[in-house]
Amino acid sequence: PDRGNIVGGADEFPTDRYVLEGLASARGLEIRRHADKDTALVCRSLVDFRTSALGDVADLVDEAHAVGALAMVDLSHAGGIVPVDLDGSGVDLAVGCTYKWLCAGPGAPAYLYVRRDLQESMRQPIWGWFGQRDMFAMGPAYDPEPDIRRFLAGTPSILALAAVDAAAGLTGMTAVREASLALTAAFIDGVGAAAEVVTPEQRGGHVAVRHPEAAAVSQRLAAAGLVTDTRADLIRFGFHPLTSSLDDVAKAVCRCQVAFSGN
Numbered sequence: 001p002d003r004g005n006i007v008g009g010a011d012e013f014p015t016d017r018y019v020l021e022g023l024a025s026a027r028g029l030e031i032r033r034h035a036d037k038d039t040a041l042v043c044r045s046l047v048d049f050r051t052s053a054l055g056d057v058a059d060l061v062d063e064a065h066a067v068g069a070l071a072m073v074d075l076s077h078a079g080g081i082v083p084v085d086l087d088g089s090g091v092d093l094a095v096g097c098t099y100k101w102l103c104a105g106p107g108a109p110a111y112l113y114v115r116r117d118l119q120e121s122m123r124q125p126i127w128g129w130f131g132q133r134d135m136f137a138m139g140p141a142y143d144p145e146p147d148i149r150r151f152l153a154g155t156p157s158i159l160a161l162a163a164v165d166a167a168a169g170l171t172g173m174t175a176v177r178e179a180s181l182a183l184t185a186a187f188i189d190g191v192g193a194a195a196e197v198v199t200p201e202q203r204g205g206h207v208a209v210r211h212p213e214a215a216a217v218s219q220r221l222a223a224a225g226l227v228t229d230t231r232a233d234l235i236r237f238g239f240h241p242l243t244s245s246l247d248d249v250a251k252a253v254c255r256c257q258v259a260f261s262g263n
Helices: 013-028 057-067 158-168 175-189 216-224 247-259
Strands: 004-009 030-032 041-044 070-074 093-097 108-112 205-208 230-231 234-238
Touching: 004 013, 004 205, 004 216, 013 030, 013 041, 041 057, 057 158, 175 205, 216 230, 216 234
Parallel strands: 004 030, 004 041, 041 070, 070 093
Antiparallel strands: 093 108, 205 234, 230 234
16 A cells, blocks of 8 residues: 555556556556566566467566565456466466356456455455345445455346356366467468468467458458457457367468458
8 A cells, every 4th residue: 555656568458557547546656567666566467468478477476576566467368278377376366357268258257366365455446245244134334255255246147157157167278278279389380471470389379460451351351251350450360179170270271371362
């Protein structure tokens, strides 16, 4: 509470930047790009939403803890595709979503992680009925649960939670990660001669290709039955191991070669 800044990268996903900027504005804090002795929190994404570059949780933890700050990782583009040992990493906080690689669909719930020894001392800024210690007592004052339940707010979407539960239990993360790396490696090898692949070797689950006419190429690919999305001059390709095969990758490569050529 006595520190004056929070750290978030200029290239973070807009939602992260906007939330951090809003908190900073409300609390009179500064946004910095690097941690110092006045830093309260360091927030980084594990997987870059544009390039799929994979970060290192240990580096984040070291950066934050070296100055006594909290370390928070955004797992939105990692959850369900990259194995992460949050308890073992030493990270303090984590957030993420379930509508991407966890396949829970539109409107699916987000999730958070709070290191166990911090749970009782941290406050949920939005006090809700589900975080109350004895919710059915309907008491006059808010008395939060002593554990992770204190971060609940209102009634969640039960159908959405059921979808998350089903998706999370489909297979083990080791098998998912191995299959994901194989699919993306095959795609990178296939399109590398025809386009500029910006996704590095240490990557998440999608592949990004740079093209000066990204939007037009994406439309040509959609017309050919290959759905992608764009971020400025980048085209993103996602291959989920549970629904995609190497044969699908080969077909995607052929369609990309045609689309990249302008046909």
